[in-house]
Amino acid sequence: MTAGVGTGSGWEPVIGLEVHCELMTRTKLFCGCRNAFGDEPNTNTCPVCLGLPGSLPVLNAGAVELAMRIGLALHCEIRPSLFHRKNYFYPDMPKDYQISQYDEPINVDGWLELPDGSRVRIERAHLEEDTGKTSHLGGGGRIHDAAFSLVDYNRAGVPLVEIVSAPDIYSADQARHYASELRGVLVATGASDGRMEEGSMRVDANISVRRAGTDQLGTRCEVKNLNSLRSLGRAIEYETERQIALLEVGDVVVQQTRHWDEGQGKTSAMRSKEEAFDYRYFPEPDLVPLAPDAEWQHAVAASLGPMPAERRRRVAAAFGPGPTGASRTDQIATVVELGLDDLVLAAVEAGIEPALAVARTANEAAADADGARAVDPGTYVELLRMEQDQRLSATQAKAVLGDLLAHGGDPAEIARRKGFEALATDSLAGVVAEVVAACPDEWARYAEGEDKLAQFFIGQVMKSTQGKANGKAVVEELRRLRG
Amino acid sequence: MTGALELAAAVRSGERSALSVVEDHLGAIEALDGELHAYLTVLADAARAQASAVDATVSAGGDPGPLAGVPVAVKDNLCTRGVPTTCSSRILEHWRPPYDATVIERLRAAGAIVVGKTNLDEFAMGSSTENSAFGPTRNPHDPARVPGGSSGGSAVAVAAGLAAVSLGSDTGGSIRQPAALCGVVGLKPTYGMVSRYGLIAFASSLDQVGPFARTVADAAALFDAVSGHDPLDSTSLDRPAPRTVGAVGEGVTGLRVGVITELVDGVDAEVVAAVRAAAESLAAAGAVVDEVSIPQLRFGMAAYYLIAPAEASSNLARYDGVRYGLRIEADDVEAMNRATRHAGFGPEVKRRIMLGTYALSAGYYDAYYGQAQKVRTLIIGAFDQAYERYDALLGATTPSTAFLLGAKVDDPLAMYLSDVCTVPSNLAGHPAISVPFGTDAAGLPIGVQVLAPALGEVTMLRVAGAVELAAPPRAVPKLVAAP
Numbered sequence: 001m002t003a004g005v006g007t008g009s010g011w012e013p014v015i016g017l018e019v020h021c022e023l024m025t026r027t028k029l030f031c032g033c034r035n036a037f038g039d040e041p042n043t044n045t046c047p048v049c050l051g052l053p054g055s056l057p058v059l060n061a062g063a064v065e066l067a068m069r070i071g072l073a074l075h076c077e078i079r080p081s082l083f084h085r086k087n088y089f090y091p092d093m094p095k096d097y098q099i100s101q102y103d104e105p106i107n108v109d110g111w112l113e114l115p116d117g118s119r120v121r122i123e124r125a126h127l128e129e130d131t132g133k134t135s136h137l138g139g140g141g142r143i144h145d146a147a148f149s150l151v152d153y154n155r156a157g158v159p160l161v162e163i164v165s166a167p168d169i170y171s172a173d174q175a176r177h178y179a180s181e182l183r184g185v186l187v188a189t190g191a192s193d194g195r196m197e198e199g200s201m202r203v204d205a206n207i208s209v210r211r212a213g214t215d216q217l218g219t220r221c222e223v224k225n226l227n228s229l230r231s232l233g234r235a236i237e238y239e240t241e242r243q244i245a246l247l248e249v250g251d252v253v254v255q256q257t258r259h260w261d262e263g264q265g266k267t268s269a270m271r272s273k274e275e276a277f278d279y280r281y282f283p284e285p286d287l288v289p290l291a292p293d294a295e296w297q298h299a300v301a302a303s304l305g306p307m308p309a310e311r312r313r314r315v316a317a318a319f320g321p322g323p324t325g326a327s328r329t330d331q332i333a334t335v336v337e338l339g340l341d342d343l344v345l346a347a348v349e350a351g352i353e354p355a356l357a358v359a360r361t362a363n364e365a366a367a368d369a370d371g372a373r374a375v376d377p378g379t380y381v382e383l384l385r386m387e388q389d390q391r392l393s394a395t396q397a398k399a400v401l402g403d404l405l406a407h408g409g410d411p412a413e414i415a416r417r418k419g420f421e422a423l424a425t426d427s428l429a430g431v432v433a434e435v436v437a438a439c440p441d442e443w444a445r446y447a448e449g450e451d452k453l454a455q456f457f458i459g460q461v462m463k464s465t466q467g468k469a470n471g472k473a474v475v476e477e478l479r480r481l482r483g
Numbered sequence: 484m485t486g487a488l489e490l491a492a493a494v495r496s497g498e499r500s501a502l503s504v505v506e507d508h509l510g511a512i513e514a515l516d517g518e519l520h521a522y523l524t525v526l527a528d529a530a531r532a533q534a535s536a537v538d539a540t541v542s543a544g545g546d547p548g549p550l551a552g553v554p555v556a557v558k559d560n561l562c563t564r565g566v567p568t569t570c571s572s573r574i575l576e577h578w579r580p581p582y583d584a585t586v587i588e589r590l591r592a593a594g595a596i597v598v599g600k601t602n603l604d605e606f607a608m609g610s611s612t613e614n615s616a617f618g619p620t621r622n623p624h625d626p627a628r629v630p631g632g633s634s635g636g637s638a639v640a641v642a643a644g645l646a647a648v649s650l651g652s653d654t655g656g657s658i659r660q661p662a663a664l665c666g667v668v669g670l671k672p673t674y675g676m677v678s679r680y681g682l683i684a685f686a687s688s689l690d691q692v693g694p695f696a697r698t699v700a701d702a703a704a705l706f707d708a709v710s711g712h713d714p715l716d717s718t719s720l721d722r723p724a725p726r727t728v729g730a731v732g733e734g735v736t737g738l739r740v741g742v743i744t745e746l747v748d749g750v751d752a753e754v755v756a757a758v759r760a761a762a763e764s765l766a767a768a769g770a771v772v773d774e775v776s777i778p779q780l781r782f783g784m785a786a787y788y789l790i791a792p793a794e795a796s797s798n799l800a801r802y803d804g805v806r807y808g809l810r811i812e813a814d815d816v817e818a819m820n821r822a823t824r825h826a827g828f829g830p831e832v833k834r835r836i837m838l839g840t841y842a843l844s845a846g847y848y849d850a851y852y853g854q855a856q857k858v859r860t861l862i863i864g865a866f867d868q869a870y871e872r873y874d875a876l877l878g879a880t881t882p883s884t885a886f887l888l889g890a891k892v893d894d895p896l897a898m899y900l901s902d903v904c905t906v907p908s909n910l911a912g913h914p915a916i917s918v919p920f921g922t923d924a925a926g927l928p929i930g931v932q933v934l935a936p937a938l939g940e941v942t943m944l945r946v947a948g949a950v951e952l953a954a955p956p957r958a959v960p961k962l963v964a965a966p
Contacts, residue, residue: 047582051801053575053683054562054584056716085797087843091816096800149816151805280843282852285687285794287717 011247012212013240015169015205016220019182021161021192022130022200023066029129029159030057030099037198041152049157051094056286059083063159064106067127068292068300069189070161071107073307074122080291081106081126083284088277092132092151100128100162102281106290112165112185113309114177115333121166132156161191167206167217172236176229179203184308184337196228203232208253209243218243219253223267225260235260239267311336315358318348328355331362338369346377352384360384364401371405379404383411393470395462396420420468428461428469432477435460447482454478484964487553487647487701488728491594494552497541501534501552504647505596508554511964512599512645519962520620521639523559524567525599530554533596540594548594550708555590556646558637559600560607561692562681563587570683571615572605574802574809574827584681585716586650586692586709593708598646601636605829606799607657607685609633610901613892614831621888622665623960624927628885631661631901634695638665641695644964648705649695654685655787656880656905658693659917663880663930666919666958668702668947669695671905673937674912675720677706678713684798686791687718689909699918699947703727706940720938730941731948736769738874740946744776746878746904746932753923754879761920761931762877764953765946775873779865782858783907788899789842789855790910795832796839802827834895863911870936875946879904880917880930904932914940916947921955928958 025035031048047055071078084102105126111119133155138147163182169175183201186192194201203226208218223239226232238260243253257276258267292300306314315332335341340361347357365372365380372380383404387397392415400414435457436443446453454475461469485493493499509527516522540547557563560570562580564587569575583591590597604614612620612635620635622628623643630639634651638661641649651658653671662669670693677692684690694705710724742762747755766772804810804823811822828836842851869876882903891898908915914937917930931950935943 047580050806052580052582052807053568053570053578053801054560054580054681055582056680058715058717087797087800089800089803089817089820091803091805094801094806096803097797278845280797280840280845280848282793282797282843282848285718286684 009244009248010212011209011240011244012170013172013236014167014208014210014217015175015236016167017165017169017175017178018204018206019163019179020202020204021070021163021186023063023159023161023191024193025060025062025066025159027060027062028157029060029063029127030157033157035158036154037200039154041150041154044154045156049094050153051096057099057284059287059290060159063127064290064292065300066159066189066191067106067125067161068297069304070125070163070186070191071110072301072304073185073189074107074110074112074125074163076107076110076122076125078106078292078297079104079108080289082289083127083287084281085284087280090131091149092134092153092156094132094153094156098129098131099284099287101126112178112181114174114181115309115312115329116177118174120168120178123164123166125161125163128160128162130155130158130160167208172233172240175205175236176233179229179232180337181308187339188305188307199227202227205232205236205239207236207239207243209240209247218247219255221253221255221267222257223260224257224270225262227262231260231262234265235267238265242267308336311341315341315344318345318354318357328358331358334362334366338366338372340365340369340372343372343375343377343380347381347384350381350385352381352388356388357384360387360397360401364398365405368402368405375405375408379411386411386415390470390473392420393467395467428473429477431461431464431469432457432474432481435464436478436481446478484644484697484966485647486698487550487696488704490647491549491551491553491704494537494541494594495547499552501537501541501547501596502531504552505530505534505554505598508598508644508646508964511643515623515643515962515964516645518621518626519623519639519643519645520618521601521636521643521645522556522599523569523571523602523617523636526566526597529566530596530598533591537594537596548592550590550704551594553595553648554598554646555595555705556599556601556637556640556649557587557590557597558603558634558649558651560603560652560683560685561587561650562683563597563600566600568600568683569617570606571603571617572827572829572832573616574823576616576809578808580681582681585678585713587681589709590650595708599640601634601640601649603636604633605832606683606795607633607652607654607690608795608831608835610656610660610898611886611888611891612636612661613888614829616829619888622885623962624666624958625885625925626962628887628927629664631664631881631885633657633661634669635661637695638662638667638669641665641667641697642960643962647696648701650692650705650709651695652682652685652690652692653905653909654689654691654791655909656902658695659880659905659915659930659932660901662695662917663919663932664885664928666928666960667695667697668699668916668918668951669693669930670702670706670916671908671914672706672710672940673720673914675718676710676724676914676938676940678716678719680713680715684794686794687798688794689787689791691909699916699944699951700728700731702916703731703944725938725941727940727944730944733945733948734768735765735946735949738770738942738946739872740765740770740772741775741869741873741876742772743780743876743878743934744774745778745780749882750879750904751883751923754881754883754929757920757929758877758879758931761918761950761953765877765949768949768953770946770949775869775876777865777869779858779861780907783862783910784899784903786855786858786862786910787902787906788838789851790859792835792839793842793852794839796836796843799828799832799836831895859910862907866907866911866913866936874935874942875939876934877946878932878934880932881905884923884925884927884929908934911937913937914943916943918947918950919954919957920950922958926958
């Protein structure tokens, strides 16, 4: 599970991802039916989304707006666009064609910056309708051996944006980072809840391999059914190894659509290029061209908040200039991914040490992200200030924070209830003196300059104060005693 | 036979009851439709109930609507809630839509009474109404002859007095051609002027709903009742529809009218003579008349027979046996699709699905569908140029008068050529109307076609009104309701 599978063997994978994102509109793309996940089957349907004879689509402006938000967030150009019909027979597709955008999509030519600073180009992000959902029941449970099939058309006509990347991804890790970053962007735009497990974000991977150092693309396979970041990574690794193995023995890769089997950890052929559907695309005559005017585009752009990459930069900037280590980069990525960066920025603004603010947020607050997103920033800052001013020890602060996020309340009050009154300096001095007296050997070594024994003494002091002591104050007292 | 405006005036004033009007028409249907077969479904009870409601409104001093008590026949490709809507196809034989087409709602709002659903060529594909799965409709002027098509049932219902007016749909001439062959007025509006919501699609970019009537004024009144913006149809024009009924008698003084060379060339001599006579009468009435050649119209048929089948191949994909209509059970879903479509569609529908599928196929799209769209643009440009010099254009509606049943069923190309004069207006999206003008030596009606630029309905109806005024006495159908 590492980056650059195959690089050691002189091969490298080249990957492009197609991500389908269900838009969180109130209604479907072409009718007024509710767009909701998990309702009773076939309750959110009407003549339009059932494709009944005579019905006609009417484009949902809310979906267009979300598509524009995605496009703007991915630095795309928003263009006048057309809808086409993609024709093929499938029982969960009510009209036996899908209304999609083809050669004139709404968003083109953008890019996504990953946390490591690499950029993946976005070729297009276009609007289309989702299909219904088929369940194959009885028999073998697959389409060809099931006893019967049931179709739920609640999902039919739900708006999707398909985001197609350029083949700019060169490892399973990078692919996962791309999908994860894209999910962050989709959530930040308000377009999606980013839930892969509910199918609101679905990923297909186009994978080919080539000799490292060359720039010609090999024959690709498209892998479908990737329902999690884990599946995405595993499927890319498997598929890369499969293609390398073929090429190593002088075989060729056949252009195919392949299915990822999560249980077996394998891809298998679904259909070859020759068997591929001829979709017979042609312009959808029931819809008019879509051309959002400049005013609308500006209004959408103005309502768009900062994207994750920008938000990471803002948090990093709170530390001021200078290098940041890998663990801090991870902490920053975590707070942004969980939408907790505003807490960090509020804390730093209020004078809290950036390192303390980001550490508490990325570690303890992140463990209860829902609670943290709901907490009042002022209250959060108040708690961090108690720790920074050494009115609470780190251990105490973490305990108070846990309570605060779970149940709300006032940090000082929670601390009092827990009996977390920081020890007065003179009583701390007494405890430290007792501990030193009880451990003469360790004290001798510490006195000779073995600083790491400070941790030992902190531990002992904590033990005898039930964690009420402040670690830094203990060290100061030890230093004072050592002279 | 009393016209629609006259009937409405009598019902509105209380001079006649809507119920008696409806009973008269139901009686005529009873007497004649066994032989004519204009109707697939007669809605006797619903019509009586609706008529009684109109009468109640009149008695209560309320406004029963501009078409109060007017019996209307509706082509069976317009959705009527709870009432079979078959498209004359086995595949929809028992289907009852859960909703009304927008035009049906507007008819009811105007006080008109839907007396039944009329026969058509299956899915509106044909020019004789012989392609109905439920048997042909016969021409009331000579039951051995076809009424034209595809809206043959609606044309015959009006010609024989089985309805005061009716609605049809016109994709390549399916209103105007049967109107000409049955000796009634048939109007195809500007594309987007009448809602297509609830019109079962044949070729979406060409289909338009329009009226049949025995007079130009009645056709205008029905057009006024059903036209206008519909938010459920994205291709519906978002502007107020013109009120046309007052324009019919305005005369043509100063209007510039061109006889289109290509719409009289290759047409039967007796039909050409009628067009020339109509032109002379317009000149006598004060119009400036001469002849204009629009050579690009010669490419209309070729373009039409690529575009219409291409769109049809996609529009008819949804009849797959999964959700509604006919289902022929089979071992798996693909076999079920195939068996259902094999059994459910007639030969002409299959032919067009195959033509259209081919025209859209990978590698052929540019040569066929793409090229046809270019021709379409060319035709629009050529019309635009002509309309710089003319307010309206004149030509034949059909190359010949009504032909014998069976005469062209084995020769699809000869059948297709029945629409040679009407197809250009569909490709351009322009309005056109067929007005009866004399008969051939056998006493069969001849239609003269008036064409106008997009949104030119008012001018078109002024010209049509003048043509009607100058026309020789109408032929009386052999099979017709008692006066």
